[in-house]
Amino acid sequence: MIRRRTLIASGGAGLLLSGCDRVIAQPQVRDIIFKGEDMHRALQRALMNRDALAPEFTPDQRSPYFRTNGTRDPGTAEYNALRAGRFADWRLQVDGLVARPLTLSLTDLGQFPQRAQITRHDCVEGWSAIGKWQGPKLGDVLKQAGVRDAARFVVFTCADLYGGAPYYESVDMVDAFHPQTILAWAMNDRFLDVGHGAPCRLRVERHLGYKHAKYLMRVTAVDSLAGIGKGQGGYWEDNVDYDWYAGI
Template sequence: MSGQTDRRGWLQAAGAALGALWLSACNKLNDNPKVQSTLQKAEGLNLRAQRALLTRTSLAREFGEADISPDFRPNGSTNPSDPDYQAAVRNGFADWRLVIDGLVETPLSLSLADLRAAPARTQITRHDCVEGWSSIGKWTGARLSPLLDRAGLKPQARYVVFHCADTLEETPDGTGRYYESLDLVDAHHPQTILAYAMNDRPLPVAHGAPLRLRVERQLGYKQAKYVMRVEAVADLAAIGRGKGGFWEDRGYEWYAGI
């Protein structure tokens, strides 16, 4: 176990250092093809290193109740202005549904009650932000893997895309909404959940209510909030600008493993 912890520590330090570099240089990244090429190679190295050193089911470190941060900082969007989302908030998400579609045999439309009845997991984990801060929280949610199995992924499916209700700025599809993606390795990881509770309470709006992604082996910007739809796709070319996520389309790495 100590060897695995050491390896994870090395990966985490490397990922945080690279993330800080990309954050400070994001504007230059979009203008410098050579830098983009170098970072893409580094991202591939990060992915290959983690997949080589850790098994597909190796868990991110989990903590105890006493380790939970008293003030878990919300970041990014904290109260989406989308009219449909605001109506759902006023209604207590009673009519809200999660859609799972795309390259699946049986598209799903699930209520919060449906998700709470699905196979679940509770985990106390550390959220590592690319901005350089960390917080520990307790998350409870539906495991993504059984939901995908229930929908029945088609053979050509290789990624899942998370479409969200929050708007940060204008996006290529004209909606401005946040989006993120995972490959099927991380989508099926046991700690990848769609969290509907935080610290034993319903997920707060500031942290992504009614549902947010937790993919604990990656950096914070991968933990998409306000998830409305999960779409199975064969490739990421048609998603945003083709890099697989809102921040990835602006220079961040797609694989943010730690």
Template sequence: MTEMSRRGALGAIGGGALLLGGCDRIAATDTARAAFLGAEGLTYRVQRLVTPRDALAPEFTGADLSPVFRANGTFMPRAPDYQALLADQFAGYRLAVGGLVARPLAIPLDQLKSLPQRTQITRHDCVEGWSAIGQWTGPALGPILRHAGLSQAARYIVFHCFDDLGGTAYYESIDLVDAFHPQTILAWALNGRPLPVANGAPVRLRVERQLGYKHAKYVRAIEAVADLRAIGRGKGGYWEDVSDYAWYAGL
């Protein structure tokens, strides 16, 4: 099956579920929500069955870069600890890696930058309907999880963030297939420069085979968990919990 036909088949099976995930007006009743969640689960299982685990999202060239990489969501986290880190140019930043790991980590930004790096030019597709192409640089997530000694009981990786939406710190999660995908990186640079604050400084997730709201900005900590029931309201992400967005937002 070609990439185009595969995506078309997945769209026919699950495209409606993704659209519903971004529109809580449609999923306004318990019956509609139940139908949506069932369709979302089917989409997830089918995509995992037909897509090779290491299949890459399309990559582009420098000539394809968007003149401006649009930012959305939070533009400036208000958390006092974030503001203190920003004032010191993130010299005191430590990325916590914990949960179901044998060796919890606290990784300084300079150390993240000294790890083997991946640079990729990819398209960011937002559920709001816009796209932009940017160049991202950062270490792959998978080797960091291996170094922390990820437990066999872990099934999901949760990202806890500095930004605050409606009194709740942003959070997102992905499964281990996406966590160990070669294009899943902890990006600290956009278009060859340190991330602007509006785009998620000092570190944001890039999980290139999913829609933009899965690409958590302002990452504070990474937590390995066995299930998602204790995360937020149990659906695995902020927008999934408050607006019934699809947890699996694969492209």
């Protein structure tokens, strides 16, 4: 996989100068970076069964402490009001390229077939932890909404704000319909707490932790990421040059 840090470290690439960020900002260099990312995704998909499962663990292997990542509390007036009402008024919007837009409460999510899985969360910061997650498969929710054939990506919009705008992430349809990709409302047999993304978060188990969007408010099927943020499909991808495809 070609990453921004790889290009900076490569003497052959000629980017050891202090002006490397200006070089990387050039469209042709960014094209090389993201084409390399596409190659990594294609290679991993070619070598692995698209439905291959991430490792799962036994209850006794769960971590005694599971760190929070990213935002620990959105702290907005809207979120605080939802939290005060124990998320009874929270609704998840499912829209975009779907035949039947949905508005789902926590009770509604519980009516779908549920998947429980004990998996390892691997953070880009270098730590990992094992926890149990439960919720409906994202694929089942998209099927209920009648996702259209034109949809290529699913975008997640969240309650926490970065720079005054909602946090966002995305996956393609292969990962959206992966059997371990769920809309989790429970962790370790309890409703999610605020630090871990209450009332609902994404679990996309074959990806690094920054893809697991918390505080979900909206799920949107789209045919392109061009109009999402700065066009790379996620907050960190747009602003810190994280890879959009974070497969592990």
